[in-house]
Amino acid sequence: MTKVTLAKALNMGLRKAMETDPKVLIMGEDVGKLGGVFRITDGLQKDFGEDRVIDSPLAESGILGTAVGLAMRGFRPVCEIQFDGFVYPAYDQIVSQVAKLHFRTQGAIKMPMVIRIPFGGGIGAVEHHSESPEAQFAHTPGLKVVSCSNPVDGYWMIQQAIAHDDPVVFLEPKRQYHADKADLDEEATPPPLFSSKVLRTGSDATLLGYGPMVKTLMKAAEAAAGEGRSLEVIDLRTLSPLDMGPVFESVRKTGRAVVAHEAHTNLGMGAEIAARITEQCFYSLQAPVLRVGGFDTPYPPARIEEEYLPDLDRVLDAVDRTMGF
Amino acid sequence: MTKVTLAKALNMGLRKAMETDPKVLIMGEDVGKLGGVFRITDGLQKDFGEDRVIDSPLAESGILGTAVGLAMRGFRPVCEIQFDGFVYPAYDQIVSQVAKLHFRTQGAIKMPMVIRIPFGGGIGAVEHHSESPEAQFAHTPGLKVVSCSNPVDGYWMIQQAIAHDDPVVFLEPKRQYHADKADLDEEATPPPLFSSKVLRTGSDATLLGYGPMVKTLMKAAEAAAGEGRSLEVIDLRTLSPLDMGPVFESVRKTGRAVVAHEAHTNLGMGAEIAARITEQCFYSLQAPVLRVGGFDTPYPPARIEEEYLPDLDRVLDAVDRTMGF
């Protein structure tokens, strides 16, 4: 057992994946000597060489487009997008090529590719460095989308994503990279990649989230417990496919749900989750599923980002409102 | 009064806008001599010259990126994307620049730009020619998104979008371009651009849609009426902002709603609309809002696209299901 941060866990997971399978490549801007601007690929080029840890020209479409060709040649590219806001130049390659090649070729071509994106806000950065683009990828058939919320998940999920034969958009909550340490047991058996997880059981309402929001939700549940309110918390972990089984079960029990994310509320994951819960648990619902999200504005300047981001208070406010129905 | 197709109405609307304001420009691939692959800009280059109707190099990011500069210089570019599936190379410019410049500059810069996209399926085309990308744009703050469903709306809405000071993604249901003719009264006063419209009143359930689906919904309501079922039909017209007032009013009356679109169901407009209706009309709802959408697969080969696209039967099936609650 070692105590590791999310950043370290991801680094260890990548290293493990590269050791396990010589076809695994890492590509991106500054992933080599620098080890990436967040140091997630630290030391990998030194140990695996420039052929496997590839500093790319500064062109995101180029990174993803060449990764497609490498995948066709039998490699398993892990592409790093430096910040969430810089994935859009590669958007066409991702949604029209990466996502569709398996379908287009009726399975003749697989796209075992991981697109790592440090995402979300709260780090005091300038524009384009705090985006939450998950809904756009989850809306795209052919892609799978996951997000880890803690070091242990980070370690396992990145390996599972790399080993998986479909393209996986892997969202890393950058605010959590160095936030906490957790005990990592490298001998453990991880849960399946595409599964959600009940982190805390409760009976009054269900809190749903992923990535950077999970910590906030746990704190909210903690705070609510102090006031005698029992909240269940689910870390969704996988955004496409969604693993709604545990969610439905929970909501059928609590009758109430609040879903939270940093992404804009309008057409964010919360909309889909609310719609599905309502479709499947209609008679169990005591209140509409409420959403706590980033506002429907561009991400604001850093000095007011904490106002923009859903926090413990806004989550509890939503819980209050749902209890009021 | 003249009888016009949607294609003709859009052409007339563009011409009117160019006559009204010399700052209006048209840009895109093949928009000049050819008049666009759908002939929507037919004859405009001949009459307004190559400086105002600009055939661009084959590069969508280039079209949108230069349009940003032209807008900064005081022009009002109307950019044509040849087919829905080819908007993605321009995605970065649209979501990170066009959508954000007003916000970034605290209003110092306006982006009076229209991005015309022929969208949707049903024309027997090959891959990438039948996409429905609306949710991705509606999820992006800073953009406005509308879709016309008929020639009269086409004529007015394109002019209103061009006159509007915010960037408007203008979705044209390509399947309807030549489908029907309607009486166009050029002297009429159109409803506001960002408003939804009740097309048919009913009491049992509310059908919601936009663009290419509206015709299907009207037919479904017609068919249902034959079986003694009274359906209200609303053409949403504006997707961002949504004009939910008439929708809430309707659902409070009918207690049931079905929302339909060609786009993938998962995280499509239907998810947001269902979530909002549930939030606002919780106690009026007799059934969950049901969604009828394209499946969560890539758009299929033409020979089975009619199976993929929501049709009258699938809409009525959903109505049956909602009545069964």
Add this chain to the structure above:
Amino acid sequence: MTEYLVPRAEGDVQYVQLLTPEGYRVEHPDYAFDGGEDEAGTIRGFYRDMVLTRRIDTESTALQRHGELGIWAQLLGQEAAQIGSGRALRPQDYVFPTYREHGVAYCRGLDPLRLLGLFRGVDQGAWDPHVNNFANYTIVIGAQTLHATGYAMGVQRDGAVGTGDADRDTAVVAYFGDGASSQGDVNESFIFAASYNAPVVFFCQNNQWAISEPIERQSRIPLYQRARGFGFPGVRVDGNDVLAVHAVTQAALQYAREGNGPTLVEAYTYRMGAHTTTDDPTRYRLTDEVEYWKLRDPIARVKVYLTRNGLADHDFFEDVEREAEELGARLRDGCRALPDPSPLSIFDQVYAEQTPELEAQRDEFAAYLDSFEGAH
């Protein structure tokens, strides 16, 4: 726009040519045609390839007119560019085409019926690319040039370049059009290929038009010179001269296989037909231009050459004609017989590993379809 009135390629076009439009062989200081031991046989083969390719094209155009195909992207006039380059490939080489490389597909041994499947709309061009080392058609302009470059980077990583082993050293070819040269992706592929010195040949068929836009809208200098800006060689070849295209492509491929990196080949040719069967070129170009290019037909000049030099007799030409007829008949019958996909199949091909939620959607739709079965 009178500037396009004068047929392009008149006099001032500098390119590698080895067989004139009149069917005379000419010398070039840098390139010579290598037809192997039986040169005449090779050239007869090219002739046959081009005729059959043209037949695939005209037959498919006709099938579209008869409603059997939804659309067809014609290659008429580009046969030499495609056969000359396609026949320069070795088995281990790998091709990334656009949507118009029917002649290259044919060289790679892909059954033309597979192409028809795409244009008929029964599938999306779903052949297994690894069978013929011929990637799937790509419709989003330029995207495949990056795939080719990435594949070539993979070839490097597999040590399949510069070994001197003729059966191992591998080149990759990215086909694209003159219009495509404006896309960011194409230029980024030049950058990646140059940066990693990847074994890729960028083969641009400059057919003078991108739908209604003339090449002048995309570039104000000859396209092959684009390569100069990226630090690798570019060469323009008479794209209607199958011998020159073969020689130039072979050299570029060999250069790549030996580890010298990318080359841009611009095959200067002409799209004799419409952009696709839905296009109407009379709206934007003059018949004069088409007439001019008719005199430079890629097949006619080979026929003249073979005939004049007694390298092929009447029987040969008749045989080829008969073969073309047979091919045409096979395509007509085969096309009509292509089975429509099952609606449910679309759910099965989205992922390598199916998701439970999509499986559920499939089941729901299956039940829905069944409900109609019952109703009838």
Add this chain to the structure above:
Amino acid sequence: MTEYLVPRAEGDVQYVQLLTPEGYRVEHPDYAFDGGEDEAGTIRGFYRDMVLTRRIDTESTALQRHGELGIWAQLLGQEAAQIGSGRALRPQDYVFPTYREHGVAYCRGLDPLRLLGLFRGVDQGAWDPHVNNFANYTIVIGAQTLHATGYAMGVQRDGAVGTGDADRDTAVVAYFGDGASSQGDVNESFIFAASYNAPVVFFCQNNQWAISEPIERQSRIPLYQRARGFGFPGVRVDGNDVLAVHAVTQAALQYAREGNGPTLVEAYTYRMGAHTTTDDPTRYRLTDEVEYWKLRDPIARVKVYLTRNGLADHDFFEDVEREAEELGARLRDGCRALPDPSPLSIFDQVYAEQTPELEAQRDEFAAYLDSFEGAH
């Protein structure tokens, strides 16, 4: 990667230079420095500009270290490239910067405090670009080169090019970095500019690094040669020589204003500091290289030149120093005094015409915030 051990720019770099690192004026066949009537005064002005620009930079770096800025993009070493080009502009010209053109901003008359607002996170660089004809900083690499090209197309449509009226003819400058040259957008901007012959100068500050990636990753030939591939002129200038940068930029601007179209100027310079204050360049480059470039400092050579030739005295240098001190103090105080935005303001700036739904979201949030007020 020992290939970068040898400091670049040693001997083999061919560029336009008019003032050597040792402070000697040299001739160039194509370019001469035009300092106007009072040449010495102009050069003293450049010196002052560079010193003040450097002060803006060092002061801002210090402010970041003290926690007053979230981040700062340093320009240390690039003063000549920015002042030389910035001072070549006419009022009607228009600039599209990256995030590092603090010196150009200064030349355009933008208050440096506006820059600090962005890096402090109180806004996103929200100056009105039309006040100083200086567009807003653009962080997405390369995007602004297309904006510049579009703006230049607008200039053409306004007939503000090639009229011969010095107050009317307008050029547009797109700044970008060596790394940016790999982006599709930058290459597409070359294509559009060439296709329409737009009056735009592409000004590339090749500071040798894109964060940790050396220029060799982006291009295997000198960057200015990229322009050859697109059919317009490219020129490399000693980016640490303010006189040469001024001369070359002035020529390129005039060429554009006269209606001759785009030029690519590569200012060969060096990023002496980190990429930004969060970067640690010791991880990827050697101090040898930095030491080498220290000897080519853009400010030192002007000082030597002015001193050696008696064109500036001690008082002048002291005055500039004092002015820099004052500027530094103003920045320190001004930065701390920059007001935080109101949380509710974000709802008001999304659209030119507010939407009812966003207004409702605003009201809801306002009520929510009020509920806390009450609670306290």
